[in-house]
Amino acid sequence: MSDITFDDFEILAEIKKSIKEMGFEEPSPIQELTIPEALKGIDIIGQAQTGTGKTLAFTVPLLQKIFIPDNSPQAIVLCPTRELCIQVAGEIGKIGSHMKKLKILPVYGGQPIGRQIRVLNKGVHVVIGTPGRVLDHIERKTLDLKGISTVVLDEADEMLDMGFREDIEKILRHTPKQRQTLLFSATMPKEIKRITKFYQKKPKHLKVAQSQMTVPEITQYYFETKEKDKLENLTRLIDVYDVNLGLVFCNTKKRVDWVAKNLRNRGYAAEGIHGDMNQKSRDKVMNKFRNGNIEILIATDVAARGIDVPNVEVVVNYDVPQNPEYYVHRIGRTGRAGNMGYAFTFVAGKEIYSLRTIKKVTKSKIKQRKIPSYKEMESIKNTQLMNSVKNSIEKDNLEKYVKLVEGAMEEDFDSVDIAAALLKMVKEMLEKGLSEEFILCFANINKRVLSQGIDTKLNEKARIEPGLIYRQIIDLNRRLECSQRYLLYKCC
Numbered sequence: 001m002s003d004i005t006f007d008d009f010e011i012l013a014e015i016k017k018s019i020k021e022m023g024f025e026e027p028s029p030i031q032e033l034t035i036p037e038a039l040k041g042i043d044i045i046g047q048a049q050t051g052t053g054k055t056l057a058f059t060v061p062l063l064q065k066i067f068i069p070d071n072s073p074q075a076i077v078l079c080p081t082r083e084l085c086i087q088v089a090g091e092i093g094k095i096g097s098h099m100k101k102l103k104i105l106p107v108y109g110g111q112p113i114g115r116q117i118r119v120l121n122k123g124v125h126v127v128i129g130t131p132g133r134v135l136d137h138i139e140r141k142t143l144d145l146k147g148i149s150t151v152v153l154d155e156a157d158e159m160l161d162m163g164f165r166e167d168i169e170k171i172l173r174h175t176p177k178q179r180q181t182l183l184f185s186a187t188m189p190k191e192i193k194r195i196t197k198f199y200q201k202k203p204k205h206l207k208v209a210q211s212q213m214t215v216p217e218i219t220q221y222y223f224e225t226k227e228k229d230k231l232e233n234l235t236r237l238i239d240v241y242d243v244n245l246g247l248v249f250c251n252t253k254k255r256v257d258w259v260a261k262n263l264r265n266r267g268y269a270a271e272g273i274h275g276d277m278n279q280k281s282r283d284k285v286m287n288k289f290r291n292g293n294i295e296i297l298i299a300t301d302v303a304a305r306g307i308d309v310p311n312v313e314v315v316v317n318y319d320v321p322q323n324p325e326y327y328v329h330r331i332g333r334t335g336r337a338g339n340m341g342y343a344f345t346f347v348a349g350k351e352i353y354s355l356r357t358i359k360k361v362t363k364s365k366i367k368q369r370k371i372p373s374y375k376e377m378e379s380i381k382n383t384q385l386m387n388s389v390k391n392s393i394e395k396d397n398l399e400k401y402v403k404l405v406e407g408a409m410e411e412d413f414d415s416v417d418i419a420a421a422l423l424k425m426v427k428e429m430l431e432k433g434l435s436e437e438f439i440l441c442f443a444n445i446n447k448r449v450l451s452q453g454i455d456t457k458l459n460e461k462a463r464i465e466p467g468l469i470y471r472q473i474i475d476l477n478r479r480l481e482c483s484q485r486y487l488l489y490k491c492c
Contacts, residue, residue: 004026005026005027009035011060011064012063014096015064018098019056021254022095022251023251023255030046030206031057033206034058035057035060037206042202043180043183044058044204045188045196046185047186047187048208049186058152061180062150062152063102066126068102070125070147071122071124072144072147073127073145073148075125075149075150076171077128078134078152078159078168079128080158080164084155084353085106085130086106087353088106088154092126102125102126104125104126105124106129109132113136116133117137131171132164132167135167145171145176150179150182151179152182153181153184153195155184156183157189165195168195169198181200183195220331220343220366221369222347223237223346223370233371234248234259234263235263236372236377237316241313244313245295245313246296246313246315246316247299247315247330248298249304249318249330250298251301251319251322252319256299257274259298268295270295271298273299274299274303282303298318301321301322301326304333313339313340314341316344316346317343319346320345320351320355327345331343
């Protein structure tokens with residue numbers, strides 16, 4: 001990728017500000033090719049796959065020409081589906097958020113046409129619509145296109161596949177001949193070439209080669225959530241999956257700082273990394289992450305380039321990535337060297353449309369899951385605790401502890417009751433958020449008590465002595481932090 005940034009483009013300061021806030025630090029290949037040429041006013045054929053940043057590529061030159069005092073339609077974007085209309089309208093709204101009094105309107109079937117007419121009568125600058133509904137407005141004389149300076153045909157091949165060729169041509173004939181026409185398509189069938197021949201003036205063909213996106217074999221889930229609940233849900237997932245090393249992606253640098261700060265406030269070892277940090281600071285954070293001194297790293301896509309930490313257990317998309325390629329790059333940071341990996345994506349509101357694009361382009365199997373409730377978390381933590389005990393039975397050398405117990409049978413207690421009592425004490429201490437020093441102290445006291453010798457059995461197949469439990473207390477120090485956090489947000 002080149003070193004070109006959006007600051008290198010001759011575009012309005014308001015647009016640059018919005019792009020920066022959206023987290024776009026460098027243009028994608030199609031944006032790098034299209035924006036400078038489109039700013040010249042020439043017609044463009046942009047050939048690139050879905051999810052490569054085409055919306056921003058045509059929105060920047062489109063908005064650059066908008067004259068705000070004129071409330072009549074000056075640009076129209078045609079899309080094949082209502083979902084894409086909504087998505088594109090949302091993106092244009094974000095990119096033009098600092099252009100005061102900018103008015104945009106999506107028009108599509110399935111929505112009462114009366115509402116659309118009322119908004120059109122008040123005046124709009126940009127119309128985004130499906131061909132059928134746009135043509136309906138034209139025929140009703142509720143949409144006048146004589147002032148249109150820019151026409152965008154988005155996903156043109158899909159519109160033609162859906163039978164919209166005739167509608168598109170009718171719409172184009174209602175626009176001025178001196179307009180600029182920007183056509184974007186993943187493929188170039190004959191019908192597209194016909195459109196370009198008759199309705200574009202010496203268009204420049206800009207093509208971005210399709211990249212091969214191989215999705216790693218890792219477990220992928222998405223969670224529908226409200227925007228305000230994302231942080232809470234993030235902490236729940238970190239605790240439930242007992243994350244040692246996790247990578248959280250955000251779309252903006254501002255968001256990275258906010259998430260990192262709030263995770264630290266909740267007791268997590270978390271830091272952020274993004275493009276506004278100098279190289280020395282970034283290297284310092286990365287070294288901490290590699291050494292395990294940071295359990296959660298929050299990053300932007302650009303800042304995360306070059307991150308190669310083999311033991312990352314979980315990747316979390318706090319924000320749905322801007323395009324499918326970013327998604328593949330993000331989740332590829334986990335599940336390396338044959339290790340188990342998880343990729344979680346939070347989806348709030350209209351982000352579901354971006355996720356659908358990602359699933360379609362990458363052919364990823366991203367299953368929906370619900371955020372665990374507090375009750376479910378309790379059950380999961382109990383299971384994790386018991387699994388830890390069982391793993392220790394199977395893997396640890398317990399011989400000296402067994403001999404210790406078997407050699408001094410002075411107390412008359414049931415072995416299962418003793419094991420259960422000690423597990424209960426461990427769990428209660430963890431949930432109360434007692435200090436590591438206290439737990440270690442308890443472990444030593446427990447060791448002296450257990451030296452009296454108490455024979456225990458967990459089940460018929462595996463022997464366990466209560467002395468194992470104090471070792472479990474020490475081994476579970478890492479879990480202490482998780483439980484402290486759990487208690488914190490449970491009580492708040």
